Amino acid sequence: MERPADPTLVFRQRTSEATRRRVRLPAVAANAADHATIDLFLQSVFPGHSTAEFQASLDDPFYEPQDRLLLRQRRRIVAHVRLVHRAMHFGAVVIPITGIDRLGVAAEFRKRGLGGHLLRAAEARMESEGALLGVVRTASPGFFRRAGWVDCPAESYRRADACALLARLWDRRLIHRRRRRFHIRPLLRWEYPALARIYAQNILQSQLRRKVGPGPDAALRCPPIIGCTAHGPLERTEAYWKWLLDRRAFGQLFVALEGLELLEIDESKTRVVGYAVARGAEILELMAAPDCPRAAAELLARCCCEGVENGRHSIILHAPRSSRLFRLFDEAGGVGPPQDSDRGETDLIRLLDPVGMLRRLSGEFDRRASAAGLTRPLELGFFVEGRKYRLELGLEGVKADARGIGRSYLRLNRADFTRLVLGQLDWDAAVADRRLECSTALAAAAGRALFPRLPFWRPPWDDLPNTERT
Numbered sequence: 001m002e003r004p005a006d007p008t009l010v011f012r013q014r015t016s017e018a019t020r021r022r023v024r025l026p027a028v029a030a031n032a033a034d035h036a037t038i039d040l041f042l043q044s045v046f047p048g049h050s051t052a053e054f055q056a057s058l059d060d061p062f063y064e065p066q067d068r069l070l071l072r073q074r075r076r077i078v079a080h081v082r083l084v085h086r087a088m089h090f091g092a093v094v095i096p097i098t099g100i101d102r103l104g105v106a107a108e109f110r111k112r113g114l115g116g117h118l119l120r121a122a123e124a125r126m127e128s129e130g131a132l133l134g135v136v137r138t139a140s141p142g143f144f145r146r147a148g149w150v151d152c153p154a155e156s157y158r159r160a161d162a163c164a165l166l167a168r169l170w171d172r173r174l175i176h177r178r179r180r181r182f183h184i185r186p187l188l189r190w191e192y193p194a195l196a197r198i199y200a201q202n203i204l205q206s207q208l209r210r211k212v213g214p215g216p217d218a219a220l221r222c223p224p225i226i227g228c229t230a231h232g233p234l235e236r237t238e239a240y241w242k243w244l245l246d247r248r249a250f251g252q253l254f255v256a257l258e259g260l261e262l263l264e265i266d267e268s269k270t271r272v273v274g275y276a277v278a279r280g281a282e283i284l285e286l287m288a289a290p291d292c293p294r295a296a297a298e299l300l301a302r303c304c305c306e307g308v309e310n311g312r313h314s315i316i317l318h319a320p321r322s323s324r325l326f327r328l329f330d331e332a333g334g335v336g337p338p339q340d341s342d343r344g345e346t347d348l349i350r351l352l353d354p355v356g357m358l359r360r361l362s363g364e365f366d367r368r369a370s371a372a373g374l375t376r377p378l379e380l381g382f383f384v385e386g387r388k389y390r391l392e393l394g395l396e397g398v399k400a401d402a403r404g405i406g407r408s409y410l411r412l413n414r415a416d417f418t419r420l421v422l423g424q425l426d427w428d429a430a431v432a433d434r435r436l437e438c439s440t441a442l443a444a445a446a447g448r449a450l451f452p453r454l455p456f457w458r459p460p461w462d463d464l465p466n467t468e469r470t
């Protein structure tokens with residue numbers, strides 16, 4: 001049974017520049033019986049579409065057939081979009097987000113308003129399901145910008161010559177020709193909990209850095225989380241990790257072992273202290289246990305050697321902007337964005353529920369206000385293209401609503417408001433360009449204190465499609 005996402009939505013059909021007529025074409029949720037037809041449709045719209053990736057999308061632990069919205073003319077599918085449900089770490093909080101995947105319109109139906117119509121239906125559905133942010137990584141950013149989506153660079157990487165990098169690693173004595181501290185080998189299937197542990201240690205970095213010993217419950221014995229430093233990486237549950245590994249959108253996955261190479265299920269003698277996920281010349285994710293930073297250098301060296309062995313001389317490392325390995329790339333003459341601009345995909349984001357997002361971040365605002373010594377009670381309003389939002393910082397905590405803006409407020413457009421909330425707004429540039437106006441000096445001081453610039457990074461492994469054809 002097909003469920004209309006919003007039967008009131010209509011789209012403009014342009015048979016010619018001069019002739020325009022309004023046609024009702026509801027966005028309907030797909031069901032499992034549609035999968036084979038959808039796969040064929042996606043093959044016709046996306047040249048790189050692989051059936052392996054389509055199968056993997058069905059196995060996604062958060063997937064339901066209703067997450068695909070379709071436009072049909074009679075029985076034929078003419079447009080498709082898939083909503084991908086995820087949770088994103090954003091400082092100390094986890095935010096429900098929805099990704100847009102495979103939004104496509106059949107070639108002969110394009111430029112008639114169908115793509116925009118389906119995107120609006122998808123946004124309405126995302127919002128009604130409680131997502132606070134919409135995210136997309138796309139080769140057609142112009143289409144999304146016209147619909148109000150905002151560029152939010154989530155990519156961070158360096159590219160350098162593999163031999164130059166190896167030379168830098170040797171010069172700095174981070175690796176040794178004979179005496180190796182770590183054993184590096186491909187991942188064994190049962191070792192995925194170690195990956196989950198190291199990912200969590202990196203994403204939820206604790207201020208209490210104490211060594212986590214080996215053992216089957218090592219992930220549970222991680223230090224208590226005091227402050228999360230990451231903004232952007234996804235929350236990965238056990239089911240999600242299994243799916244990520246089964247999906248095989250990577251070429252090689254190496255682990256670094258501290259000690260002898262033993263085949264152990266419980267890491268009782270040999271601890272996994274790092275991993276590197278690579279595909280071709282790209283290292284998609286490289287993480288080491290916080291107490292073994294040298295494992296990262298050895299994993300990088302192993303990836304460089306593999307590259308050289310396979311005739312690839314350039315290596316790309318995806319990592320947060322603060323990664324210490326980037327220094328090595330810089331010393332080896334490496335480049336990264338924006339000098340290196342042939343990547344072809346852009347990250348965009350949409351703030352679906354501004355008040356919900358402000359409420360979710362209220363604990364963060366509380367902490368930032370205290371750290372900056374802001375006097376309470378304090379109100380800060382936001383006037384965003386006719387819409388009004390307000391933060392109320394009281395002695396008891398922080399509240400957000402859409403009831404007014406008060407005397408101290410910031411006036412800015414929707415795109416800049418999105419950047420402000422996500423910690424991506426260049427405050428000085430926005431003020432200089434008159435895109436940001438502060439009604440009072442207090443509004444300016446509170447705004448700067450409550451919305452600092454934040455490092456935003458999303459590991460590419462989560463989104464990278466499996467391009468193997470089956």
Ligand SMILES: CC(C)(COP(=O)(O)OP(=O)(O)OC[C@H]1O[C@@H](n2cnc3c(N)ncnc32)[C@H](O)[C@@H]1OP(=O)(O)O)[C@@H](O)C(=O)NCCC(=O)NCCS
Binds near residue numbers: 102
């Ligand atoms: C991108 C795509 C979905 C747009 O669908 P569409 O039905 O042609 O789009 P619409 O007719 O609704 O266009 C809406 C607006 O976006 C504009 N637009 C469409 N495609 C665009 C693009 N690639 N870049 C910039 N603007 C674009 C249109 O001109 C229109 O503007 P207007 O309202 O001022 O006239 C379609 O071209 C497509 O399927 N492309 C291949 C798959 C793809 O690249 N998907 C990207 C998302 S993963």
